[in-house]
Amino acid sequence: MERKYADIIIDISHEKLDKTFQYVIPERLWEAVGIGSCVSVPFGKGNRLRKGYVASIGEQASYEPGRLKEIADVEKNSIGAEERYIALAAWMKEQYGSTLIAALKTVLPIKQKVRKLERKSCKLLLDAEEAKQLLQSCEKKKQTAKARLLKELIQAGELPMPWITGKLHISSQTIKSLERQAAVEILSESSYRNPVKIENNASDARMEAYRKKKCLNEEQRAAADGILADFDAGRKDTSLIHGITGSGKTEVYLEIIEGMIKRGKQAIVLIPEIALTYQTLLRFYVRFGDRVSVMNSTLSQGEKYDQCERAKKGEIDVMIGPRSALFTPFSRLGAIIIDEEHESTYKSESMPKYHARETAEKIASMQGAVVVLGSATPSLEAYYRAKTGKYRLYELKQRQPGKELPSVRTVDLREELRQGNRSIFSRKLRELLEERLAKGEQSILFLNRRGYAGFVSCRSCGYVMKCPHCDVSLSEHAGGKLVCHYCGYTRPGAGSCPECGSKYILGFRAGTQQIEEAVHREFPGARVLRMDADSTRTKDSYEEILNGFANREADILLGTQMIVKGHDFPDVTLVGILAADLSLHVNDYRAGERTFQLLTQAAGRAGRGKRPGEVVIQTYDPGHYSIVHAANQDYQGFYEEEMMYREMLLYPPAAHMLAILVSSPVEKEGMELAAKIGKLLKESGADIHGDPLRVIGPAAASIGKIQDVYRFMVYIKHMDKRKLIEAKNAIEAFLEERQEKGKTGKETVQFDFDPLRSY
Ligand code: ADP
Ligand code: ZN
Ligand code: ZN
Numbered sequence: 001m002e003r004k005y006a007d008i009i010i011d012i013s014h015e016k017l018d019k020t021f022q023y024v025i026p027e028r029l030w031e032a033v034g035i036g037s038c039v040s041v042p043f044g045k046g047n048r049l050r051k052g053y054v055a056s057i058g059e060q061a062s063y064e065p066g067r068l069k070e071i072a073d074v075e076k077n078s079i080g081a082e083e084r085y086i087a088l089a090a091w092m093k094e095q096y097g098s099t100l101i102a103a104l105k106t107v108l109p110i111k112q113k114v115r116k117l118e119r120k121s122c123k124l125l126l127d128a129e130e131a132k133q134l135l136q137s138c139e140k141k142k143q144t145a146k147a148r149l150l151k152e153l154i155q156a157g158e159l160p161m162p163w164i165t166g167k168l169h170i171s172s173q174t175i176k177s178l179e180r181q182a183a184v185e186i187l188s189e190s191s192y193r194n195p196v197k198i199e200n201n202a203s204d205a206r207m208e209a210y211r212k213k214k215c216l217n218e219e220q221r222a223a224a225d226g227i228l229a230d231f232d233a234g235r236k237d238t239s240l241i242h243g244i245t246g247s248g249k250t251e252v253y254l255e256i257i258e259g260m261i262k263r264g265k266q267a268i269v270l271i272p273e274i275a276l277t278y279q280t281l282l283r284f285y286v287r288f289g290d291r292v293s294v295m296n297s298t299l300s301q302g303e304k305y306d307q308c309e310r311a312k313k314g315e316i317d318v319m320i321g322p323r324s325a326l327f328t329p330f331s332r333l334g335a336i337i338i339d340e341e342h343e344s345t346y347k348s349e350s351m352p353k354y355h356a357r358e359t360a361e362k363i364a365s366m367q368g369a370v371v372v373l374g375s376a377t378p379s380l381e382a383y384y385r386a387k388t389g390k391y392r393l394y395e396l397k398q399r400q401p402g403k404e405l406p407s408v409r410t411v412d413l414r415e416e417l418r419q420g421n422r423s424i425f426s427r428k429l430r431e432l433l434e435e436r437l438a439k440g441e442q443s444i445l446f447l448n449r450r451g452y453a454g455f456v457s458c459r460s461c462g463y464v465m466k467c468p469h470c471d472v473s474l475s476e477h478a479g480g481k482l483v484c485h486y487c488g489y490t491r492p493g494a495g496s497c498p499e500c501g502s503k504y505i506l507g508f509r510a511g512t513q514q515i516e517e518a519v520h521r522e523f524p525g526a527r528v529l530r531m532d533a534d535s536t537r538t539k540d541s542y543e544e545i546l547n548g549f550a551n552r553e554a555d556i557l558l559g560t561q562m563i564v565k566g567h568d569f570p571d572v573t574l575v576g577i578l579a580a581d582l583s584l585h586v587n588d589y590r591a592g593e594r595t596f597q598l599l600t601q602a603a604g605r606a607g608r609g610k611r612p613g614e615v616v617i618q619t620y621d622p623g624h625y626s627i628v629h630a631a632n633q634d635y636q637g638f639y640e641e642e643m644m645y646r647e648m649l650l651y652p653p654a655a656h657m658l659a660i661l662v663s664s665p666v667e668k669e670g671m672e673l674a675a676k677i678g679k680l681l682k683e684s685g686a687d688i689h690g691d692p693l694r695v696i697g698p699a700a701a702s703i704g705k706i707q708d709v710y711r712f713m714v715y716i717k718h719m720d721k722r723k724l725i726e727a728k729n730a731i732e733a734f735l736e737e738r739q740e741k742g743k744t745g746k747e748t749v750q751f752d753f754d755p756l757r758s759y
Contacts, residue, residue, distance in 0.1 A: 004030060005061050006071060008052040009100050010043055018099040020055050022062055024070045033057070036086055038078035039071045053081050053104060055090075077113050082329065084366055091362055097728045097751035098352035106352060109295070109327045114305040116190040120161040122175060123185050124153040134183055145174045153184065161186070192306040192315075195299050196292065198285050210286045214251050219243075223394035224255035230392065231263075231334065231370050238361060240341070240386045241374040243396030244633070245604025246403060246568075249374040250280075252396075253337050254287050256372060261288070261317050265334025265369075269320045270356055272343035273565055274298060275542040280320055280339070288318055295321040295328060323348065323356045326363060333369040336360040340565060341373035341382055342597055344756040353752045357382070376604060376635075377597040380646065381754070383639055384653040406575070406606040406613030408631045412622045413579070414462055424518055429576045429616045436574050437526055437555055441611065443574040445558045446602045447515060448582045448595070455585040456482065456494065460502035462620040464585045465494055473585040475702065488699045515578065516558055523556075531559035564602040570609025577602055580619040580627050588758040589651045592626045596638050599630035650694065650717050652754040658724040659755040660714040660731065661701065664747040667710045673747045674698035674712035677731055681716055684730055693718050693727060701759040713759050724753065 007020035023041050025033050033039060035054055043050040049072055061068060081089075081104060089103040096103075105111070124131060131154050138147040149170050152159060164170050178184045216224065227239050243249045257267045271280050274296050284292045293307050293316045310316045312329045319328040323346055326336065338346065338357060346356040357379075360371045373382050373391070386393035399405065411426040421427060436443045455473040456465045465474045467484035474482035480493030497505045516530050531545045542562075549557045550569055557563055557572075583595045599617060607613020619627050629638035646654040660677060664670030678698045685693025694717040701711035718724055728751050735749060752759075 002059065003061070003065065005058055005068070006033060006039075006054045007056045007058075008039065008041055008071075009055050009104060010041070011051040011053070011101055018101070020100075021052075022068055024061075024065070024068045025057070026070045029071055029074060032074045033071065035083045036081040038075040038081070040073050040075055041071050042069050051075060051078065053086070053101075055086055055100075079108070079111060079113060081108055085327075088359075088362065088366070092352050092354055092359070094725065095358070096352035096354050096753060097732065103352050106348070106354070107327050109324070109329060110301075110305050110308050112301065112305070114302040117193050117302065117306070118188050118190050120186055120188045121158050122149075122153070122161055122164055123158040123187055124150075124183070125185055126183055128154070131183075134181075145170050146178060149174065149178070150183075158187075192310055193300070193303045194290075195294055195303045195307070196281065196285065196290070198282065207282055207286060210283045214248070216251060216255060217248070217398070217400075219394070219396045219398070220248050220252050220255070223252045223396065224259070226392065226394060227256055227335075227370065227372055228259040231260075236365065236368065236370055237390075237392050238364075238371040238373065238385075239392040239394060240378060240382050241372065241394045241396065242378050242383070242386070242635070243374065243376060243394075244399065244405060245376040245601065246399045246405075246608050247376070247396035248400065249339070249376075249396065250283060253339070253372070253374065254283070256335060256337070257284075257318055258287070260334035261291070263334060264332060266311075266314075266317050266330040266332050267319075267335045267337060268325055268328055268330070268333070268360075269318060270325060270336070270338045270346070270360070271320060271322060272340045272345045273562075274322055275546070275562065276565060276567075277320065278543055279546075279568065284318055284320060291315075291317040293319055295319055295325045297322075297324070326356055326360055330367075333363070333367045335370050335372060336364055337372045337374065339374050341375045342377050342379040343565070344594075347756045349757075351750055353750070353755075355754070377600045378635075380593055380639065380642060381653045383635075384643065402610065403608060404612065405633055406603060406615045408603055408615040408617060408633065410617045410619060410622045410627065410631050413618050413620050414460060417459060423522065424515060424578060425522065425576075426616070426618050429618060430522070432574050432614060432616060433523065433556075433576065437523060440555075441573045442549070442552065442554075442569065442571045443556050443576065444563060444569075444572055444602070444605050445515070445519070445556060445576045445578060446564060446598075447558070447560055447578050448580055448598055448602075456505060457581075457585065457620060458497035458499065458502055459504035459506065459620070461497060461500040462581075463497050463499040463505070465498075465505075519556060519558065526556055527554040528556045528558055529554040531557065531563050561598055564598060564605060567605060568608055569605065572606055572608065573611050573613050575602055575606040575613065575615045577615070577617045577619075580617045580630075581621045581624065584621065584624060584626060589646075589649070590756065592624075592642055592645070595624075596626040596630050596642075599627065600633060600635070603630065603633065655717050655719050656721040656724050657715060657717045657754055658728060659752040659759060660716070661750040661752065661759055662698075662712045662714070662747060663709045663750070664745065665709050666745060669745045669747055670710045670712050671698070673749070674714055677734075677749070678714050680730065680734055681714065681727055684727065685716070691719060693723060703759070711759065721753070 004025040006023050006025050008023055009020055033054060035057060037054045039052055039054060040049045041052050085107050088107045089100060092103040093100050131150060135147055135150045138150060148168060149164060179186060223241050241249055241252060260267050277294055277296065281294055293310060295307050308329055311319060319325050338360060348354050364371045385391045411428050416426050433443055456476050465482055467474055467489050469489055474484055476482060481490060482493055483490050494505050496503050516528055519526060519528050529545050529549055548554060577599060580599055583598060584591050603615040606615050617627060617631055621627060625641045662670050662674040675698055678695060681693060681695045685695055696715040698712050698714045701713045704711060716724060716727055
């Protein structure tokens with residue numbers, strides 16, 4: 001007799017269960033169960049019913065068929081995973097290292113069905129005379145609730161149910177009773193929830209500007225046409241649009257998407273930050289109307305579910321959102337556009353630690369779509385691929401006439417100190433700020449605090465305390481001890497600068513709040529808006545601050561890196577960068593790249609309107625190549641210099657790197673496991689002929705303990721990513737074997753390929 005079997009991914013997050021389990025598909029479910037179906041199966045002790053996803057179906061049992069259990073049922077309220085999501089999850093598990101179920105949950109846009117939105121209303125069925133009679137009889141019988149509702153309905157004819165039960169305080173029993181008397185009827189209309197709430201006649205000044213159809217310049221035209229021509233010719237290479245800030249990349253995206261829609265295709269547009277949703281949406285909405293939607297974590301379950309349904313049914317063509325919008329279930333996907341491609345938010349921080357760029361390329365290749373990356377400051381990865389011919393490169397080198405790049409000057413803060421200026425504002429910045437305030441023009445002050453980790457520098461000569469064995473700065477720990485987080489080197493705090501002997505050698509501490517106070521003190525009367533993690537706790541505060549500034553409710557916008565991303569404020573003519581080197585001396589090989597990106601992006605906020613812009617970069621380290629190239633707005637120069645370092649030290653993209661994080665609540669156990677992994681890697685890595693794995697560590701992580709869990713790191717590097725994936729697989733096998741022998745405590749191991757952060 002023919003029988004069918006299914007391999008099932010059980011919905012339990014446990015490394016031990018990270019494999020599929022085989023079940024018999026009972027004949028009554030043959031029709032209903034397919035690959036990706038969400039089913040319930042008896043599992044474990046007591047055969048409790050568990051949810052699972054069908055990964056594959058076959059006619060061969062891989063165990064003794066008599067001992068296999070049967071699938072109990074198909075889950076009615078859960079959404080199955082389409083076959084391509086199972087394939088994508090399997091790819092993700094292999095590439096990034098995680099359990100299959102964690103990967104599957106990452107790629108499934110939505111797991112639970114949500115009922116459609118129902119709009120119920122109550123309609124009066126009686127004519128005026130009948131209604132009046134009924135009202136009188138209710139009043140006589142002291143049926144006050146009924147009377148109240150009738151009075152309102154006589155006026156309005158029909159009323160929304162939530163208003164009746166809410167505002168009017170009428171119970172559903174009362175309404176039902178009127179319904180039985182055939183006095184009213186309940187109408188209901190179902191519709192999709194739509195998170196896009198823009199009125200087309202909105203008086204938003206930005207909307208007016210966006211409405212005017214732009215005529216693309218030659219560079220823009222070349223990019224849009226080139227990408228569409230590639231698509232038509234079946235060349236599915238990724239394209240990188242390297243366009244200076246304000247060069248009109250978004251106009252190119254709009255053109256590409258219009259082309260895709262003409263070809264019957266759909267597009268996903270990724271943005272680095274939820275805070276940018278509204279302004280991006282506005283531009284796309286003006287062009288494509290209701291065919292555009294958004295997807296992000298601020299939506300309700302119902303809104304998310306409905307956007308997936310609309311996407312599946314082909315009712316929308318464009319989905320805008322952060323990283324997770326990648327998994328929008330379009331069936332005619334033509335393009336995935338990743339704006340501000342260099343942003344680190346495109347990498348997931350939890351397992352699987354996937355990168356949106358690589359995942360987009362996988363999805364695009366599965367669905368015959370193209371990937372388009374855009375940035376003024378491309379990641380070294382993307383530019384490297386463009387330079388080595390893996391990506392197509394399009395350059396946009398100019399802004400619109402009259403909106404040229406701002407002029408930039410660098411101010412040496414050490415010189416300011418020598419001249420007796422202890423303010424956080426250099427004399428030049430103060431002078432330019434006063435000028436703007438007098439003219440009624442807007443300014444942005446940017447405090448570069450990203451990744452700031454208590455480095456110690458000399459205020460007189462700019463010297464930074466570094467590890468003698470590694471090219472990273474030391475971090476200040478409790479009690480003043482200085483520690484290298486890459487090799488464990490420790491030394492006591494410096495009482496004076498080893499370079500110049502000055503006593504002014506300290507950790508840098510300055511927050512946006514202190515700076516706001518300083519602005520108020522030094523520029524009384526200036527209206528200031530502050531934007532940082534503290535002032536944007538609530539859901540809408542981002543937009544409130546940004547809209548407030550766009551509507552000229554303040555003269556100065558002060559903030560951290562949040563304010564530099566992609567915002568377009570035409571009235572800003574001055575950008576002040578308060579301490580450019582703060583992000584430079586974190587113990588991270590990407591510090592130079594990140595600093596260059598932040599400074600260039602911040603500078604790009606100036607002069608986007610009718611008046612030219614100026615930028616002041618204040619720094620203790622004016623000769624640093626990141627700062628010099630950012631001041632010259634010279635990406636190419638920066639890239640070449642940075643790439644030289646990466647090649648010398650074998651950091652990505654010159655090589656691939658895998659960070660292995662071992663955590664344990666018991667310090668000794670974590671350390672021992674990290675040591676075992678290190679040993680395993682050194683032994684197996686030596687086998688690789690010619691080019692062995694480079695193993696660094698184990699060492700304590702830079703944050704050695706988080707919430708009483710100790711953290712240890714092992715890093716490995718190799719030119720060939722396959723080798724790192726093999727090493728990861730070997731570690732996974734080792735951990736599984738260890739578990740089977742029962743030799744485990746509470747240690748966990750996480751993988752991060754080509755990490756964007758330090759641990
Ligand atoms: P980017 O995305 O590269 O930062 P934007 O697409 O936001 O640049 O363009 C910057 C400004 O220039 C916007 O106000 C935009 O409307 C305008 N702009 C871009 N391209 C054109 C064009 N071809 N003609 C007229 N205005 C343009
Ligand atoms: Zn010094
Ligand atoms: Zn070191």
